[in-house]
Amino acid sequence: MRVEGKVCVVTGAAAGIGLALAERFVAEGAKAVVAADIAPGLADEAAAVGAHPMNADVSKEVSIRSLIEQTEEQFGHIDLFVANAGIGGFPGGVEVPDEEWQRIWEINVMHHIWAARHMIPRWQERGGGYLLTTASAAGLLSNLGTAPYTVTKHSAVAIAEWLSITHAHENIRVSTLCPQGVRTAMTEGDDPAVANVVAHGLVEPSDVADSVIAGLETESFHILPHPQVADYVAHKGADIESWLGAMRKLQRKFFPSA
Numbered sequence: 001m002r003v004e005g006k007v008c009v010v011t012g013a014a015a016g017i018g019l020a021l022a023e024r025f026v027a028e029g030a031k032a033v034v035a036a037d038i039a040p041g042l043a044d045e046a047a048a049v050g051a052h053p054m055n056a057d058v059s060k061e062v063s064i065r066s067l068i069e070q071t072e073e074q075f076g077h078i079d080l081f082v083a084n085a086g087i088g089g090f091p092g093g094v095e096v097p098d099e100e101w102q103r104i105w106e107i108n109v110m111h112h113i114w115a116a117r118h119m120i121p122r123w124q125e126r127g128g129g130y131l132l133t134t135a136s137a138a139g140l141l142s143n144l145g146t147a148p149y150t151v152t153k154h155s156a157v158a159i160a161e162w163l164s165i166t167h168a169h170e171n172i173r174v175s176t177l178c179p180q181g182v183r184t185a186m187t188e189g190d191d192p193a194v195a196n197v198v199a200h201g202l203v204e205p206s207d208v209a210d211s212v213i214a215g216l217e218t219e220s221f222h223i224l225p226h227p228q229v230a231d232y233v234a235h236k237g238a239d240i241e242s243w244l245g246a247m248r249k250l251q252r253k254f255f256p257s258a
Helices: 016-027 042-049 061-075 098-126 147-170 192-199 205-218 228-238 240-254
Strands: 007-011 032-037 052-055 080-083 129-134 172-177
Touching: 007 016, 007 061, 016 032, 016 042, 016 080, 016 205, 032 042, 032 061, 042 052, 052 061, 061 098, 080 098, 098 129, 098 147, 098 172, 129 147, 129 205, 147 172, 172 205, 228 240
Parallel strands: 007 032, 007 080, 032 052, 080 129, 129 172
Antiparallel strands: none
16 A cells, blocks of 8 residues: 555544654655544644644544544545554553553554454455554563553454454455654663663654555555564564573563562
8 A cells, every 4th residue: 555645544643653654644645644542742743844733632532533533534445554653661461450451451452443343344445455554562571560551452452363354355454553662762871661661672663654555556455664573573483482481581681589
């Protein structure tokens, strides 16, 4: 898929990867790019890159439905929906309170499901469309120090896989973006879980946008701004015991008291 002439929606677009994607889609000649977020600075950021700001709280299905309906009323049929918004944090494991599990679940997983729920019938009727979900390398591997982030990103990859398998014959394409560390607000701070990601190297949001454009053009399911992630996944698949051993060594390095 080429985004030239297409109507594109990007959630979580006030900063970071989402803003970089919106900017790149505009530069590639998209017919319209809707930058959706709840951040106060959205209007200014979207205007600066030539996108159209639209308020949307992805933790609520009604807000995602409204985003889709408003976009199509103003700009026409949506060709590409990028479910990019996500949150990190929530350090810890099963002891993390239920309300925190629920919040990250709604944003990192249900957001994707709700987008698919309202876009797929439209694409079935029109003969095709494209869903891009932002997961993480954590969704293919793991993220030390935070079970909620790891679990929700695995789930984001899982729903993308299921949608791709189920709807490919209807010309509905699905890709999942799985970067490691990206220089955004999520990779700031001294949290050991963040330190582990930073230690493996950060790329810029614009680099991620480059990878997305290339991945959309080839309709690749996995879009990997860090190519080494493919090697890690191969290692995991070929020898799970060896991979777990390597991850346990990293756990002891970054969380020595755990």
